[in-house]
Amino acid sequence: MSLLAVRDLNKAFGAVVAARDVGFTLERGEMLALIGPNGAGKSTVFNMIGGQLRPDRGRILLDGHDITAASPQKRFRRGVGRTFQVAQTFLSMTVAENVQMALISCNREAQAGWVPAREHHRPEALELLAMVGMADAADRPCSALAYGDVKRVELAIALAGKPKLLLMDEPTAGMAPRERAALMDLTASIAVSRAIGVLFTEHDMDVVFGHAGRVLVLLRGEIIAAGTPDEIRRDPQVRQAYLGDEHALEKPEAGRPA
Amino acid sequence: MEPSFLVIQSLNGLASASSLFITACGLTLVFGVTRIVNFAHGSLYMIGAYTAATLVPWLLQFYFGPVTFWAGILASALVVGLIGVVLEIVLLRRIYAAPELFQLLATFGVVLVVQDLVVQIFGPQDILGPRAPGLRAPVEILGRRFPSYELVLIAAGPIVLGLVWLLLRKTRFGVLVRAATQDREMVASLGVNQAVLFTGTLFLGAFLAGLGGALQIPRVAANTGMDLSVIAESFVVTVVGGMGSVPGAFLAALIIGQLQAFGILIFPKSTLVVVFLLMAVVLAIRPYGLFGRPEVVGGTHAVGIVSRKPRSSDMAVAVIVLALLACLPLVADAYLLKVATEILIFALFAFSLQLLIGVGGIVSFGHAAFFGLGAYGAALGIRWLSAPMEAALPLGLLLAAVGAALIGAFVVRLSGIYLAMMTLAAAQILYAVAFQWVEVTGGDNGIVGVWPAEWASGQTRYYLLTLGLTASAVLVLRRVIDAPFGYALRAARDSEPRAEAIGLNIRRHRWLAFILSGAAAGLAGGIYAFSRGSVDPSLLGIPTSVDALTMLLLGGIQTVTGPLVGAGVLHALRDQIMPLTSLWRLFLGLSIIAIVLIFPRGLVGTVGHWREARS
Numbered sequence: 001m002s003l004l005a006v007r008d009l010n011k012a013f014g015a016v017v018a019a020r021d022v023g024f025t026l027e028r029g030e031m032l033a034l035i036g037p038n039g040a041g042k043s044t045v046f047n048m049i050g051g052q053l054r055p056d057r058g059r060i061l062l063d064g065h066d067i068t069a070a071s072p073q074k075r076f077r078r079g080v081g082r083t084f085q086v087a088q089t090f091l092s093m094t095v096a097e098n099v100q101m102a103l104i105s106c107n108r109e110a111q112a113g114w115v116p117a118r119e120h121h122r123p124e125a126l127e128l129l130a131m132v133g134m135a136d137a138a139d140r141p142c143s144a145l146a147y148g149d150v151k152r153v154e155l156a157i158a159l160a161g162k163p164k165l166l167l168m169d170e171p172t173a174g175m176a177p178r179e180r181a182a183l184m185d186l187t188a189s190i191a192v193s194r195a196i197g198v199l200f201t202e203h204d205m206d207v208v209f210g211h212a213g214r215v216l217v218l219l220r221g222e223i224i225a226a227g228t229p230d231e232i233r234r235d236p237q238v239r240q241a242y243l244g245d246e247h248a249l250e251k252p253e254a255g256r257p258a
Numbered sequence: 259m260e261p262s263f264l265v266i267q268s269l270n271g272l273a274s275a276s277s278l279f280i281t282a283c284g285l286t287l288v289f290g291v292t293r294i295v296n297f298a299h300g301s302l303y304m305i306g307a308y309t310a311a312t313l314v315p316w317l318l319q320f321y322f323g324p325v326t327f328w329a330g331i332l333a334s335a336l337v338v339g340l341i342g343v344v345l346e347i348v349l350l351r352r353i354y355a356a357p358e359l360f361q362l363l364a365t366f367g368v369v370l371v372v373q374d375l376v377v378q379i380f381g382p383q384d385i386l387g388p389r390a391p392g393l394r395a396p397v398e399i400l401g402r403r404f405p406s407y408e409l410v411l412i413a414a415g416p417i418v419l420g421l422v423w424l425l426l427r428k429t430r431f432g433v434l435v436r437a438a439t440q441d442r443e444m445v446a447s448l449g450v451n452q453a454v455l456f457t458g459t460l461f462l463g464a465f466l467a468g469l470g471g472a473l474q475i476p477r478v479a480a481n482t483g484m485d486l487s488v489i490a491e492s493f494v495v496t497v498v499g500g501m502g503s504v505p506g507a508f509l510a511a512l513i514i515g516q517l518q519a520f521g522i523l524i525f526p527k528s529t530l531v532v533v534f535l536l537m538a539v540v541l542a543i544r545p546y547g548l549f550g551r552p553e554v555v556g557g558t559h560a561v562g563i564v565s566r567k568p569r570s571s572d573m574a575v576a577v578i579v580l581a582l583l584a585c586l587p588l589v590a591d592a593y594l595l596k597v598a599t600e601i602l603i604f605a606l607f608a609f610s611l612q613l614l615i616g617v618g619g620i621v622s623f624g625h626a627a628f629f630g631l632g633a634y635g636a637a638l639g640i641r642w643l644s645a646p647m648e649a650a651l652p653l654g655l656l657l658a659a660v661g662a663a664l665i666g667a668f669v670v671r672l673s674g675i676y677l678a679m680m681t682l683a684a685a686q687i688l689y690a691v692a693f694q695w696v697e698v699t700g701g702d703n704g705i706v707g708v709w710p711a712e713w714a715s716g717q718t719r720y721y722l723l724t725l726g727l728t729a730s731a732v733l734v735l736r737r738v739i740d741a742p743f744g745y746a747l748r749a750a751r752d753s754e755p756r757a758e759a760i761g762l763n764i765r766r767h768r769w770l771a772f773i774l775s776g777a778a779a780g781l782a783g784g785i786y787a788f789s790r791g792s793v794d795p796s797l798l799g800i801p802t803s804v805d806a807l808t809m810l811l812l813g814g815i816q817t818v819t820g821p822l823v824g825a826g827v828l829h830a831l832r833d834q835i836m837p838l839t840s841l842w843r844l845f846l847g848l849s850i851i852a853i854v855l856i857f858p859r860g861l862v863g864t865v866g867h868w869r870e871a872r873s
Contacts, residue, residue, distance in 0.1 A: 050759075076761035088756035090749050092564040101742075101749050102760040110746040110762055111770070113738045116568075117745040141565065154756075161760060 001064050003028045003197040004049070004165055009058035011044050011221075018044035019055070020221040028164070028195040031188055033208045035201065036218035037241060042201045043085075043169070045218065049199065050082050050167050051075045062165060076105075081163030085170040087150045089142050095153050096138040099125035102160035128156045132186060148179040155187065159194075166191070168200035172207050180204060184211040209233065217241065262400035267519045269399070273408040275515025276415030277470055281488060282495035282507045283422060284466030290439035290502030291459040294350055294361045295675055298368035300489030302338050302345075302464045305372065306471025307480035308380045310334035311387040314475065324392040335469035342464020346457050352855055354456075357561045358675055359621045363811055364854040366804055369485060370847030374840075376482060387475025407476050414473060418466070419508050426504070431458055439502050486800055490686050494537045497679045500550025509548060530690035534683045538668055541680055545672050561815055561858075562616040562751060563739070583725055587718040595717045596789075599724045601829045603786045606728045608809035608821035610778035613735055615807075616815050617744050618771050619751030620670075623678040624685030625806045627665065628776035630798030631658040632783025634692060637705040637793040642698075647711040651784045658780020659773050661688070666772025670765045682800070689798040704794030708787045724785050731778050732822070738774065739818060747771055779806075808846070811853055814860025823862050 002025035009022040018041040026032045036042050047053040049060055051072035060068045062078050070078070090098050096118075103121035104110055112120075129135045132152040137145065142153060151171065158166060171187065172180035184207055191198045202208050208215060209229040217225040217238050225235045232238055285299045314330035345368065353361050393410060396403040426432035434455050438445045446452055471484070478484070495514060499506025514533055521532035540547065586598060607629055614620040635657030639650035665684040669677050692699045699705065709715065714723045738744050750757040750764040757764055787793045796802065805828070813824025836842045857864055 052755075072755075072758040073761045073763055076759060082759050084755060084759075088753040088759070090752040090756065092562065092748055092752050093745070094565050097565055097745065101745055104742045104745070105760045105762050109742050110767070112742040113744075114741055116737075116740040117742045118565075118568075118740075120742060139567075143564075157756070157760065 002026060003063060004199070005061040006049065007059045007061070009045065009048055009060070010056045011048060011053065012056060017221045019048070022058070022218070022221070022223055024216055024223065024226065026165070026197045026199055028197050029192050031191055031198045031200070031211055031213045033200055033202055033212035033215045034218060035208055035215060040218040041221040042218055044221070046167065046169050046199075046201055050080070076161055079162070079164035080167065081158035081161050081165070082167035083151070083154045083158050083169065083171055085173055087147070087154045089150055089154055089157065091141075091143040093142055094139050095129065095134060095142050095145070096122060096125050098142055098153055099128050099156050099160050102157045106161045125160070128159055129153075131159070131190065132156045148175045148183075151175060151183060152186075155183070159190065163196060166196050166198045168198060170202060171200055172202065172204055177206075180207055181210065187211070262402050265400055266402050266404055267523070268516060269404060269408065269412065271515040271517075271519030272415075272512075273411040273515075274518060275511045276411045276413075277473060278491055278495055278515060279415045279508050279511035280418050280473065281467055281470030282492040282499075282511060283418065283504055284463035284470070285492045286496040286499065286502055286504060286507045287422075287435065287466070288459055288463035289496065291435055291442075292350060292354060292456055293442065294354065294365065295358070295493075295679070296350075296463070297362055297365035297489060298345065298372065299463070299467050299492060300485035300487075301369050301372035302342060302467035303471035303488045304376060304480070304482070304485040305341060306334055306338045306468030307474050307478075307484060308376055308385065309337050309468070310472035311385040311475045311480040312380060315388050318388060318391070322391060324390065327388070327390050331469070331472045334472040335465050338468025338471070339461045339465030342460040342467075343457055345464070346460035349851065350460065351453070351456070356854065356858070358678070359561070359615065359807070359815075360811075360854045360858060362621070362623065362678060363804070363807055364851050367847040367850035367854070369489075370843040370850070373482060373485065374842075374844035374847075378841075380480070382482070384479035384481040386479040389476045411473060415508070415511070418469070419504070422504055425462075431455075435459060490682070490800075491533070493679050494533055494683060497547055497676060497683075498537050498540045500547030501675065503547070503549035506547060506549030530694075531687050534687040534690075537680070537683050541672060541676065542668060545676060547676075562619055563748065563816060563818060580729055584722070587721060592717045595721045597829070597833050599717075599721045599789050600786070601826050602724045602728045603782050603789065604805070604809060604829055605822045605825035606731055606785075607779055607782040608806050608813070608825045609732055609735060610775045610782065611806045611810055612815075612818070612821045613739065613744075613747075613771055613775045613778070615810060616818075616820075617739050617751070618747040618768060620768055620771065621674070621678045622681040623807070624665075624681035624683070624803050625779055626798050626800070626802035627681070627685035627688050628658040628662055628779035629783040629786070629802060629806070630685075630688060630692065630793075631661045631776075632780025633787040633793045633797050634699065634705075634783075635780065636784040636787045637708045638698070640708050641705050647714065647788060651781070651788070654784030654787070655777050655780045658783065659777035662772045662776020663769070666769045666776070670768040670772065682803070685798060685800070685803060689795055692795040692798055699795075702795065704792055706792040708791050708793060710788045720789060724789070727781065727785060731781055735774070735778060736818065743767070743770070808850055810860075811850065812860055814863030814866075816859060817862040817866060820860050820862040824860065827861065
């Protein structure tokens with residue numbers, strides 16, 4: 001059974017069809033990229049899987065459980081973690097407390113009212129932060145971090161819920177090129193070691209072709225191509241969709257940072 | 259019931275709907291463009307009424323006739339429009355980017371200033387304006403007499419709606435106002451002169467408020483209470499219609515006018531309750547009002563408590579302060595103890611609000627509801643159940659917690675400014691109930707004879723009891739703020755999407771926070787009732803809510819101890835200054851405005867900031 005099975009998702013906003021019969025599957029440990037030009041419906045599909053939008057039609061199955069109508073909270077309990085296009089963290093808390101908060105929620109202790117929150121699950125939080133390379137910043141306020149570091153913290157928060165499926169909406173947006181590759185390498189290694197399926201959208205083709213195991217191409221709400229990065233690069237329909245930006249799909253030259 | 263009576267009653271409803279619409283239309287326009295809920299809108303209305311009630315008779319001396327009358331009304335509205343311009347340039351311009359709580363408080367500061375200024379300028383008596391020349395004789399409708407001035411008012415609403423519509427559709431200014439209402443950032447980036455647009459909008463809004471007030475003079479005497487009563491009704495109209503929507507305001511005013519006219523037949527004493535219930539129902543079904551849109555409410559700029567390393571000295575300081583407070587009766591006289599008791603009570607009241615605002619980012623503007631419920635719960639227990647103090651205090655706390663559970667269940671669905679308005683409305687409903695349900699609550703006079711038990715009576719003993727209860731409650735709340743529950747509230751305040759994505763049930767947490775905060779405020783209210791020996795509706799009024807907010811603001815919203823310090827400072831100041839001057843509200847209002855503009859961190863926050871900057 002696939003980790004994530006998406007079947008015939010449809011969503012329209014008035015007359016604009018943002019998703020039409022979108023269907024795909026995702027396996028454990030796999031990195032699946034969802035790409036497409038602006039307005040192709042990436043965010044719509046993404047938010048239907050994340051629980052921010054309800055599809056008009058279609059089903060979303062996680063490990064065989066229907067989560068089509070589940071709230072974001074229920075999806076979290078079923079094993080969905082996510083990061084946002086603009087990183088969403090708790091800026092009034094320290095880095096460690098951000099991760100501790102996720103662990104507290106995961107352990108259903110969010111209504112506890114006596115023992116200070118900073119004493120809950122700290123070792124576990126530090127472990128997660130070490131995994132994303134942020135252990136040294138554990139006691140700094142989250143608001144004082146550089147944006148690239150905030151993204152790493154957000155990844156640690158998402159991992160705190162022990163997700164089976166990780167949704168990453170433009171994970172490298174707003175980061176420097178070098179940081180991008182590092183974050184995606186990190187994500188890929190975590191995905192493999194923890195058997196997490198990763199679905200991500202991305203504009204940076206270096207990131208897509210360098211890190212995705214499989215790529216889905218969305219155009220006007222429909223999937224027009226699916227396959228390995230090499231297949232996608234050669235697909236004439238995809239080239240057509242990206243017309244005017246053909247170089248974006250060429251193989252990165254040797255020597256250029258991937 | 260005769261049909262002619264129903265017709266007259268609905269005409270009455272239309273007349274009050276017109277007046278309400280003219281005023282509320284200004285409020286909603288100003289909100290649409292500036293995103294500021296202008297609490298002082300009611301004050302502008304009051305100035306309009308006072309100005310017209312003074313100016314029109316003076317003008318009529320020179321030439322008696324309808325032209326003079328209407329010219330005087332228009333001139334009064336123009337004067338108020340100019341005051342609106344001054345308000346925009348001096349104050350509002352500086353707080354467009356401030357958190358909405360600060361905007362509400364700053365404009366409430368203006369309300370206080372205007373209240374004292376109006377008394378200084380126009381005198382303390384109500385002023386009844388002249389009747390309109392040419393409209394003195396009533397007309398006969400279906401065999402009943404109906405004031406002809408009311409017919410003019412009925413026409414005035416649609417006329418103003420038409421003129422505003424023309425202005426918005428046919429002029430460049432109107433296009434900009436509509437554009438700014440839909441997308442303020444876009445208009446700003448298009449190179450529109452924002453200063454002129456905003457000042458112009460304030461002129462228009464204030465002009466309409468002034469017109470609304472001026473038109474009242476033949477019907478209602480200009481009085482010093484009209485600002486808060488009209489602002490509460492205008493809030494309801496704009497919220498029900500959808501903030502920023504002129505047609506919404508018109509429709510809402512029509513509904514509310516009729517509801518008031520006929521509600522008075524069903525609940526003769528509680529028209530306010532009916533009106534606020536309408537608001538509750540509409541917001542429950544459409545959280546953004548009839549014609550409002552979600553994006554109209556900008557993101558709440560969360561200001562509040564941030565994480566801070568626990569210092570080992572914190573505990574020691576707390577113990578020392580507590581010990582010093584416990585020793586106070588050794589040196590203080592009875593009067594000082596009475597003041598100290600009140601400070602402790604307000605400290606608890608303000609601290610309970612901090613859980614909602616500073617921790618949860620939930621801008622509750624009606625916290626007096628819970629304070630008052632606690633006080634009334636205790637007093638009702640004494641009066642109707644002959645309960646002893648030991649039972650009456652918990653009864654008050656329970657009543658406040660139940661009230662908070664009910665109100666909270668409604669408002670946690672809302673966000674930002676709608677939540678603030680709804681909590682304010684809830685407090686006003688309770689105020690109206692306490693005021694109008696005379697048989698049970700004693701109405702305006704309240705309930706007297708609420709004295710503490712034998713073992714707790716006497717200034718010293720009651721002070722110590724208050725200290726014990728307040729300290730325990732603050733300790734509990736303090737633990738809760740630092741515990742996962744408080745952190746979960748902060749998480750939801752910092753980022754709702756993130757909080758949902760890690761599985762937090764935001765509404766449930768906020769609802770529980772309401773109950774806890776309400777219970778603590780109720781305890782404060784109960785203690786207060788016994789300290790004074792009586793309760794009255796003012797405990798539930800807007801000024802009581804604003805007191806708590808001012809204490810928070812003064813102490814510092816970003817700090818945990820701020821509300822406690824703020825309560826002490828404000829109450830001590832009030833105790834010292836109020837007997838010396840009749841301009842206490844002016845002083846308080848200017849202080850609130852100054853804090854918002856100059857010390858938004860408050861006392862404790864500013865001191866903490868200095869300390870950090872130095873180290």
